[in-house]
Amino acid sequence: MGVALVVTLGGCSQVDALAPVGGAGIADMRYATNEVLLEKNIDILVAPVCSGEGLELRCTGETVNSESITATSTSQDESTFKLVVGTETVYSGDVQTVLDRNGTIGAP
Numbered sequence: 001m002g003v004a005l006v007v008t009l010g011g012c013s014q015v016d017a018l019a020p021v022g023g024a025g026i027a028d029m030r031y032a033t034n035e036v037l038l039e040k041n042i043d044i045l046v047a048p049v050c051s052g053e054g055l056e057l058r059c060t061g062e063t064v065n066s067e068s069i070t071a072t073s074t075s076q077d078e079s080t081f082k083l084v085v086g087t088e089t090v091y092s093g094d095v096q097t098v099l100d101r102n103g104t105i106g107a108p
Contacts (some may be wrong), residue, residue: 025058025078025095026050032098033059033071036083036091039102044069054078 030050037044048069049059057073067086074080074092093096095097098104 023053025073027046027051028082028095028099029071029073029078030059031104032070032081032095033083035098035102035104037069037085040085040090042069042085042090057081 030048033048033050037048043064044061045064045066046062046069048059048071050057050059050071052058052073053108054076055073057078058068059071061069063069063085069083069085071081071083074082079096080094081088
């Protein structure tokens with residue numbers, strides 16, 4: 001019985017490590033940010049990492065050309081965001097629109 005418990009707990013920690021930290025808003029913005037970067041053929045060196053919530057939600061990463069990638073929430077409910085690569089705004093709008101057009105499910 002003790003062995004089964006250890007195996008079960010070990011499996012849970014591995015699955016938890018794959019899940020994004022935070023709620024649905026942070027996960028959806030991370031998915032949308034990555035989708036826009038792929039759509040725009042932007043080569044990523046460091047994948048955007050997200051933290052915060054509401055208007056403080058922010059994702060940051062880096063391109064292979066050493067340009068910063070910054071996505072910031074533009075609404076308290078985290079439904080809209082702005083994505084800037086270097087100094088160029090590459091997207092500003094709805095998170096769900098990006099997820100829908102790319103067939104991304106988003107966070108549950």
